Amino acid sequence: MFRYTRATLVIEIVTIIAAIVMLLPFWILLVTAFKTGDQVLKSSAFALPGQPTLQNFVTLLSPASSSSGNIFAGLGTSLLITGGTILCLIALGSITAYVLSRTTRKWGNRTYYLFLIAIILPTQLGTLPLYIGARNLGLVGNPIGMILIYSGQLLPLSVFLYTGFFRRLPREYEEAATIDGANRLQVFARVVFPLMSPATGTVAILAGLICWNDFFTALIFLNGTEWQTLPVVMYNYVGSLVSQWNLIFAVVIVSMIPILAFYVFAQKRFIQGYAGGLKS
């Protein structure tokens, strides 16, 4: 059964056509970014640029232009905040999940439920008081404040993913290390930590994407400050361009490149991260 028949071929062709239609926006994005403003108005949106030009990217990124400073700063801020948050989530999420999944006491389970409920709880309601609190502590418009906020909001997800992993991890490794005389910190750092890299990968990819692409929180906490993340920079920059699609698409491509490059190299892990992360 399930051999490759003529019907399968028909399904394959239909699916490929559907996928091509679905991916057309990428094609439009790509060809438009290499056209001049004049060509965008005159040629079909699907047509290849007559003479591909890099002018849009030069306008955008050359040190002389007014936008390049903002874009590179946004890139740097996004990297800093996303990286800091991922490190925080790995460090705090793993040790918390480890203790919660290994303890046999009641408080362990109760604390775990605290994190589980926090995943379902909608964040909208807390955003306003969080803003007031952060403002009073001087954490608005500040990358460290942003890392703390993202970490706090994403730790439940991190703890949940790590707990699923540790519950499946046999305890024999730790028992052996303890017999060999390792203390608790050594058991975790030398034995458990190297074993947990699959879970760490899932946490880093899921939480990293949420952070990197987040617009709502970044807009509220960072808009108008010197620490704007890339989505906020892009939003403001596009707002200042009136329908200059060739330039807009150049910004959009610049903002997509880091993620897409990462995706091409690790697409299996991305997809598994989403599917496996939800299952565990």
Place this chain on the structure above:
Amino acid sequence: MTATQGRVPAAVAAEPAPARGRRTGPARVAYGYWWWCIPAVLLTGTTIYVTTVSGAFFAFTNWSGIGSFDFIGIDNFVRIFRTPELLGSLTNTLGLAIGYLVFSNVIGILFALALNRTLKTRYILRTLIFMPVVLSPIAVSFVWKFIFAFDGPLNQTLGAVGLKGLQQDWLASPALALGCVLTVMVWQNIGFVMVTYLAGLATVPPELEEAAALDGAGTWRRFRSITLPMIQPSIAIATTLSLIQGLRVFDQVAALTGGGPDNATQTLASEIYQQTFTYQQFGFGAAMALMLSALILIFTIAQQRVTRDRTEIGA
């Protein structure tokens, strides 16, 4: 069937026996200290629990974000239901969320069924269809804004196939702008839904379908009676997450229409942002946020009831 049965004892054997370790070990095995949990509990406690509770508190006040405030009971909520613009944002949000759930799940499951096995191009197509998921909604929305523009590709295509009469400024039409926002949202979610269903489909043993086919069950019958019940956990996850994301929609609205034309695409999240940060009405914004949160909770719980399965999710 033998394949599945063979797998169970192996899994049980790999499962550690916690009691045995404690009995045979010479000392108590050290599994970390309880205080390792403190930083995470504090961070999550303050950023999620404390803020949510105080948000609910401010929903019953007229606080402007600075200075003193008064308790005004349920006045904020009365005002929400007396303002046509806000009621409009409520219906927009519900419409978007339900449309998002239905369309992304139907298209997503079709792609998942097509790309589950046999197709030669299935791996590359999965990768490509999933690609929009990883991108920022803001960036994606800008691309679509051009597609919907008056001199954009959509109108060009309509003109080329002889449907010039349908050409219009899509995002400027109050009747159509909401549909445009929905299209962009669905487009970006299809890959995620597909992957969720593919994970579910991978658990359906081909032998089972084969046996049913030998017994004379057609494609539709096999899908209804075997595949659908077995991917129940995936359905629960994909629909619940779609519904939650749909109710929270903000980015696409901000980038595509800014809530316009004439508030035709305002959603609860975009109104919350406007009332709170543009008009400085913290109490009123909090009341709307409380309403949105209540909606999300109610829908999530209802959803779990409807799609609940006899087997534990991810067991």
